Amino acid sequence: MDSPFRFLGNGPADEQPSAQPKSSASPPMDGEADDFEAAHDAVDFSSMNQKPQASAPGMQDSAPYEAPALASGDSTSGGHADDDHATPEDRHNRQEGKVSQGREALQQLLNRTGAEEPHTNAVVEPDERMPLGSIQEDAPGFEVSSGRSESTSVRQNFGTNNGVAIGVQFQNIINGMRTVELRDDWVDQQLAVYVPPKNEKDAADKLRAEHVVVLLGESGAGRQPTGLRLLRGLDEELTFKRFHREPKDPFSLADLTGQQKVGWLLDLRAEGDTVSGGLGFSFQDTTALKTAMSYLVVLASPEVWEPISNGGGDVAVTLEAPEATDVLLAHLRAAQCRMPEKWAVDSRIAQAITGKLPGKVKRWSDAIMAEEGRSVVATATAATNEQIAREFNERVERVIEAMADWRNQLRTWHIEHPDSDHRNFLLAAASMDRTPVDLIYRASESLANTLGEKPKPRPGQQGPGIIELTYMIGAELTADGTVMLPSDGYAEAVVEYFLMDRAHLVDRFTEWTATQAAKLKGSLGTQLADRVAVWVIRHTQKSRSVNVLKSVAGQWSNSKILQRHARDLLSVAAVDSEIGRLVRDGILVWARDDEAPESLLITLAGVCQQVSQVYPKEALLRLGELAASDKSAVTAAVGEAFNAMWDRPGQRHSVRKVLRTWARSSTGSLRRSSSHAFLYLASRVEENGAPSLLFAGNDYESDLPWIVQSWRTTLEYDPAPDTAVDAFKVWMEGAASVPNTRDAVFSILARAVHDAPEDNSAVRFLGLNRLATHWEPSEPRKPLTDRARFRDSLIDWVRAADPANPGTGSSVPKP
Known part of the structure; x- marks a missing residue:
């Protein structure tokens, strides 16, 4: 083509297929501690559009690959056979269909933490218990409150959303953490790609005989789908209900005996989950459950079960993972992979997945499907067997690199490209993925200034231009002038590499992202913020450090446009099943910091207001610390949070009970929190x-x-x-x-x-x-x-x- 902007097909079919044909998922990276126990739980963390073949940093040029012909309407392939003949309108429409994928990644991240769509009229029985947790002192838990869940199924148009979507989805997380009835279609979705553990029969026999079974395993072992399959296998027309008990929250089998024919799931998988007292002792007599014709499945890790198992007898089963190859094949076939057996038997992939839990294998399936969905360049002549073999070999290598966060490729590229122009253009292109290239070009210059770099005197015409820089980072330019990075997940890998490699520049980088998000017009700014939010949470999960999270929240809190994003970012992180405990502890430390910026403290009050829906005790403690502030705007935000808690039916009595307990406490921080909370409530x-x-x-x-x-x-x-x-x-x-x-x-x-x-x-x-x-x-x-x-x-x-x-x-x- 005459145009230097090489266009490669990017239509609706570029959406990354997951294990379920009707959903979309990209590969999360290896090492993530998430319970991907069914196809529905898969999370698209990278959520990048399909990229053209290009020489990524440190990657050899790929030979053209001829994709197999598709039947009309088939959308499992990543490209369009007629892209080179498409009209500008066609190409524009296909590109427009992709701008929402960053938000979809955020939505799926929220879904992973428990944001299943609850039934519009979900029954909340037994009465809703508010999960608790405090690192300060044991205190009586919140009592049950009656009523029905007010949650509804929410489907958000992420392509046109202006920053509200993350808040809406946060509420879905909250709903997912309450006692909810599980819809049949949701259960079907969880079991769509179910490969039973080797000892499924042992667990099924225990559940049928005792009406209770405890399924043990690490994250990714498949505890939830196994529990659902066991309950459904009873063939007793049970109503399925899932509930949580957070740290220090009491539990007794008596709580479950008020209803008939219910299959209960007690979910203790999140970090720090446990129950007060000896759960095992309550399993000594299950007569009440049997009388009610109900069953209980507990999902937990061995570390959680061991201290509360005394007296429980032989009710626990540690799940034995199925063969990894069987799991991979099941997911690939469900996702309509074109050649599942060829991928599964490849020696490199087979070796990489050997011994891995189903959740980890699911990520490999996502990576393979994302690679199959990449755009390809059609050739005028049929590819030879040698070309096809070489192309497949390169695809396998890309999958392996993607599962390793592209770390080796990026390290090699950075060694070979010490130039400020190249490095900052790559980081800017990754951070602003799918943003017009002229904006990325200018942003890369501002990034260099923000990072304190002083570029050397540039050669002719003031240094390298857009086309040269795009080539140097191994990317492509589309016909509409956007940068297409080499592969799915590559943008996140670039940012993650920088965060790990340049820890001393994180604050400056997050300041730059806030500035760019505020400057970009229309939805581009909120898209950038949503994308960064996904990456920051992923980085926090990997690094087990809240430093970057605090830096981003602090910078965004200082921007009027991004204040809500800052609040919702911290709120999502605070209820995340992997890092929630870590983040909530961090919020307590920040709330006590006399030198913390006023804007961040206001954001923390808003976070506590949201998180109080499921962690009211912890929210009260943090609000009590924030109430000690001498800044009027902070105390006003604290008062709004207290009032919100007070106005929730069913929570008022619980709030008062905890504050009464804290007022008598020997711990000064609890007495102080009680006192501050009292003054706000006394003003009502x-x-x-x-x-x-x-x-x-x-x-x-x-x-x-x-x-x-x-x-x-x-x-x-x-x-x-x-x-x-x-x-x-x-x-x-x-x-x-x-x-x-x-x-x-x-x-x-x-x-x-x-x-x-x-x-x-x-x-x-x-x-x-x-x-x-x-x-x-x-x-x-x-x-x-x-x-x-x-x-x-x-x-x-x-x-x-x-x-x-x-x-x-x-x-x-x-x-």
Whole structure:
């Protein structure tokens, strides 16, 4: 062709086929600790479009490959036979169909952490238990709350989404972590490519006999699909329900006996999952389950099961993985691979997958299908057997490189290309994949400046141009002027290589990504942010470090356009099954950092508000630390989060119970969190103007000691924080305007001043006077107003209640 922009076909068929013909998945990289226990769980982390054949860094040129002819409508191939004859409109439309793949990668990442689409009217029985976890102190878990899940099935158009999709999908994760009924079609999808473990019969016999079985295995062992298959194999028309118990959350078989003919899945696969007490002891008597004609399958790792297994008898089965070749063939055939046997028997692939768990083998299947879907250049003459063999050999090598994150290829390329122009153009092209090349060219120059590089004097016409740079990184230019990198997953591999190889430049790089996302027009900016979000979470999973995550969240928090992305990025990471525990611990550390930027602290409050839906106890602790901030914008965000938790039906009672426990704790951080949370809740008012905490039904008597103690702590503040001033004003307004409220308010404040083992009543009395003056300032030269008299009546009441006052009880001041 005359144009230097070499166009290769990129139509809808370029979507990477997965193990299931109707879904799309690309190869996650080896070493990922994810439970890919069914085709539905496969995650497209790279989610890149199919690239033309090109010389990747360190890769030899490939001979042309002639793809087998396809029947009309076949979409399993990656290319179009008539791409060279396609009209510009055809090519544009096919390219437009691919801009959403970065978001699809993010959606699939969210799906992996539990975002199955719940049933619109999913039954949430037994009553929904909020999962807990705290690294600080054992405390009673949240009690069950009743009601139905309000979740609905959500399908998002990622091609036109403007940054909201990640938040919508986060809610799907939350729904997936609650007790939900599993739809039959979802179960069918999980079992679409099921290869049974070698000891499936042993597990099935235990479940049928005892109505309980514990399936043990590492991530990727196939515990969930095996559990579903065992339940379905009972042929008893069971309703399937999955539920979680997070750290420190109690569990008893009695929780499951209120319904008939249910197949329960207790999911303890996520990092840090466990239950309080001895789960094994509860399995000694399964009569209640048998009476209810129900069954329980527990999914756990050996490390989780061992400390809670005492008394459980012989109910556990460690799954024995099926032959890896059988798993690979099953996935390839289900994905309509053109030559599954040829791939499976290749000695290099067979050796690489030997002994691997089904989840790891699934990734190899994804990599193979992505390679089969790559665009190819049709030749005028039929390829010879030698050419076909050589091409297949090169495809196998590319699959192996992809499974190794292209690490060897990239290392060789960087050694051979020390030039700043080349390196920064490669990194910019990877970060801004499928962005117009002229934008990438300018962005690569800004990247060099951001990284502090000073380019050497450039030769003619100010250095290498777009075509030269694209060639030097082994990429191609399409007819519409976008850069096509050498292979699927290559863009993520480039960024991952930089993050690992240039740790000291991570902050500058993330600053640059935030700048680019903010500068790019239309959906390009949000596409870049979504793509980076996927990579950052993947990097956190691989590195087991939250440094890059914090850097990206910090930079994005400082951008108005990306603030929501920052919140949702951290929220997704905080509930991820692999890194959730690590990230939540990191958030606690950041919340306590006095030097943390205000924008990041505001983001953390928003994260806690979202995460509180499934980790309310941990969210409360972190919000309590954030509430100590002297920055008004931070405390406002904290108040919004507290109010959101309070407004959730079924969670209010649980919040109060935990805060009461923390108020009595010997751990200072818990008492502090309880105190800060109290002030926000004390500022809430009912429709009639009364403080909400005084109208809590049956909770009031239980709350009273906590309320008194919290006001006691508040009165010792000097100076009083704004939250204390606001809460005191609410209580005084309620006492002055709502009938039958004054005595309760005055009595609580009097007890807060005087009822304490330590003798700080004088300090608290002064604090009360200061707060009262905030509510109604003293003006000695003016006549007393009704509000001033009411203020003084409070002071007289509290003074009269002093046990050291001889007149105690003789006269109670009346307004």
